[in-house]
Amino acid sequence: MSRKEDIEKKTEALLTPIAEKCGVRIYDVEYVKEAGEWYLRAYIDKDGGVNINDCVDVNHALSDALDVDDFIEDAYTLEVSSPGLGRQLKKDRHFENSLGKDVELKLYKAIDGVKEFAGTLKSYDSTSVTVTINDKDETFLRKEISVIKLALDF
Structure with missing residues (x-):
């Protein structure tokens, strides 16, 4: 540690x-x-x-x-x-409390030229996060995500 x-x-x-x-x-x-x-x-x-x-x-x-x-x-x-409205999700308890909510995530490296994604948090485990984007589930490795946070909805 x-x-x-x-x-x-x-x-x-x-x-x-x-x-x-x-x-x-x-x-x-x-x-x-x-x-x-x-x-x-x-x-x-x-x-x-x-x-x-x-x-x-x-x-x-x-x-x-x-x-x-x-x-x-x-x-x-x-x-x-307060962690604020657009709070970052870092720990498993954050992901658990945010299942079904809209999130925004940024990657360290682009996938097909795209580094930023937005969708609904579907699931997570110790190594990955699955987000539903345009009715399609996309899975990202947690180590490849620079920031994932709740989306602000105004």
């Missing part, structure tokens, strides 16, 4: 009881470096969506827990937010 994955796993373990106490679910935790700065992001959700007060409450509690445990050596910015 990489250092990044270890930090994400430890943070999720700290966040689990906090999320339960605050009445929210953990959607994802990521530890990323952007423009030379480290960010620890916790995405939370609940039925009906989260509001700013949910994010503030979780942020304060998680910040306090991280100060006590103090397992991250780098300076970082903690962010707690």
Whole structure:
């Protein structure tokens, strides 16, 4: 397990009881470096969506827990937010909750000159994702997908 994955796993373990106490679910935790700065992001959700007060409450509690445990050596910015409407699907629980919903996906490499696809998520397993596109099932290897997210429908 990489250092990044270890930090994400430890943070999720700290966040689990906090999320339960605050009445929210953990959607994802990521530890990323952007423009030379480290960010620890916790995405939370609940039925009906989260509001700013949910994010503030979780942020304060998680910040306090991280100060006590103090397992991250780098300076970082903690962010707690909703995963948003066009949320990325990364984990099996994300795919499970999104079956039958419209998704958009981008591939690392084009297939017949096309890198972006949109359709309805039909199924998934540990190595592939099947999307119904124009009434035809297309299967993509997960390792070939750069991003898959819920489609925004306005």
